[in-house]
Amino acid sequence: MxxxxxxxxxxxxxxxxxxxxxxxxxxxxxxxxxxxxxxxxxxxxxxxxxxxxxxxxxxxxxxxxxxxxxxxxxxxxxxxxxxxxxxxxxxxxxxxxxxxxxxxxxxxxxxxxxxxxxxxxxxxxWMYCNPLIRKLKALVDDGALGEIRTVQADFGIDGPFPPSHRLRDPAQGGGALLDLGVYPVSFAHLVLGEPSGVTARSTLSPEGVDLQTGMVLSWDSGAQAVLHCAVNSSTPVAASVTGSEGRVQIPGDFFHPERFVLHRDGREPEEFVADPADGPRNSLRHEAAEVMRCLRAGATESPLVPLSSSLAVMRTLDSVRDQVGVRYPGETR
The missing domain is CATH 3.40.50.720 (NAD(P)-binding Rossmann-like Domain)
Incomplete structure (x- = not known):
């Protein structure tokens, strides 16, 4: 290099x-x-x-x-x-x-x-590399919300998409889950790690991919995540994290937010806003910068997007698809 x-x-x-x-x-x-x-x-x-x-x-x-x-x-x-x-x-x-x-x-x-x-x-x-998401993660890790009880996140877009579209084509890994649901699931993993339990339900297309999927993830701590994704309805694309001592609300575009609000009992709400100096909030530059930082350091993986996390998310997505009955052509496990 x-x-x-x-x-x-x-x-x-x-x-x-x-x-x-x-x-x-x-x-x-x-x-x-x-x-x-x-x-x-x-x-x-x-x-x-x-x-x-x-x-x-x-x-x-x-x-x-x-x-x-x-x-x-x-x-x-x-x-x-x-x-x-x-x-x-x-x-x-x-x-x-x-x-x-x-x-x-x-x-x-x-x-x-x-x-x-x-x-x-x-x-x-790229969500994991976003400066505002990193700030939220730091607040959670520092105990600003206390013990995490609930995560909520959704990501839905309104079609309709024809059967030939990649979002409905099984040969291209179509469906809401892998394209959009990966964001709510990854957000929950970022906050709570890999769940111990997964429950899911889907509405399937005639081609056999999920048009919308609802998920409830659970952890041994008692925490739960309520997640949703869809390619047949536009949703707020919002997220929240609630703990024993406060909550964070991201009102929209939670995977590259413009702002989030921290609510804690007995205190005024605190708003965190994306820094214009970081560039456009929809920019992919932060993940590119993290990759180049790792390469220069001789690292083989990123601490912001560790391979263990990517593997855990894939296990959760597998569990969801097993429950809702989505399989892709030629797929083996």
């Missing part, structure tokens, strides 16, 4: 890849040097759009590029295991979009491969 700049390769050319690449170009210590897609035309169009010097019409060529320090994998969920594994096998560090994979088995295979090769690997759970 170069001392001054981290050289990025981007694998896939969809909307999230474009958003992340745009944010990388705003960082002075990041350089996007290559992009890969399944076709030359798509890779070249993306390269021209962002001024990327090398474009590959196959993933293996990007993985073999010795001038790439880390590959950002932005394919649909079903391809994460294959794409990230290809890059790790070739000796490339990887930042892989969420959900990390389609199930815990595949996630474990990637983690084992990265550890065997001594390579950096991180799930692109």
């Amino acid at each position: 170069t001392v001054e700049r981290v050289r990025w390769g981007v694998l896939a050319t969809g909307g999230i890849a474009a958003a992340f690449t745009g944010d990388l170009l705003d960082l002075p210590d990041a350089e996007v040097v290559a992009v890969a897609s399944r076709t030359d035309a798509s890779a070249k169009a993306f390269a021209e759009r962002f001024g990327i010097p090398r474009a590959y019409g196959d993933w293996a060529s990007l993985a073999a590029d010795d001038e790439v320090d880390i590959v950002y994998v932005a394919t649909p969920h079903m391809a994460h295991r294959k794409a990230a594994g290809l890059c790790l096998e070739a000796g490339r560090a990887v930042l892989c979009e969420k959900a990390f994979t389609i199930n815990a088995r595949e996630a474990g295979e990637l983690v084992d491969l990265a550890r065997e090769r001594g390579l950096f690997l991180m799930e692109a759970m």
Whole structure:
């Protein structure tokens, strides 16, 4: 890796890849040097759009590029295991979009491969790197809310989406849970860790993916999380954390909030607002900065998005899908 700049390769050319690449170009210590897609035309169009010097019409060529320090994998969920594994096998560090994979088995295979090769690997759970979410986490860890009793979070968007859309296509890992539900579940994990119990119910599409899913997670401490995700209804996308001595409310966009409010008995509510100096609150730059910090430090995983957390979240998502009956083509566990 170069001392001054981290050289990025981007694998896939969809909307999230474009958003992340745009944010990388705003960082002075990041350089996007290559992009890969399944076709030359798509890779070249993306390269021209962002001024990327090398474009590959196959993933293996990007993985073999010795001038790439880390590959950002932005394919649909079903391809994460294959794409990230290809890059790790070739000796490339990887930042892989969420959900990390389609199930815990595949996630474990990637983690084992990265550890065997001594390579950096991180799930692109940008929420964990958000400065305001980090502040909330610090308040919880410092006991500002006392003993945590309840977490609530929801994420729903209003379709309707046609059966061919990736959100309804089983072949692309469709459904609300892996695309949107990963955020409420990850938020609950951030606050309370891995649950000891999971209960879930879903409304399924004719294709067999979940249109909406409700979840209740429980912990041995007595704490509970009430979570919801949907691709058939727009929800507030709000979250709250309630403890024995206070509560935090995030009124909207909880995974990249503009603000949250801390309520404690006998005190005036305290508002925490995103710092404009941190850049746009919907920016992916914070996770990119954390990746580059880790690479420069020689770390193989991030303390903000540890691999143990990503594996635990995948186990919870597996448990939910087992209960609601969602299975993807060719999936084994």
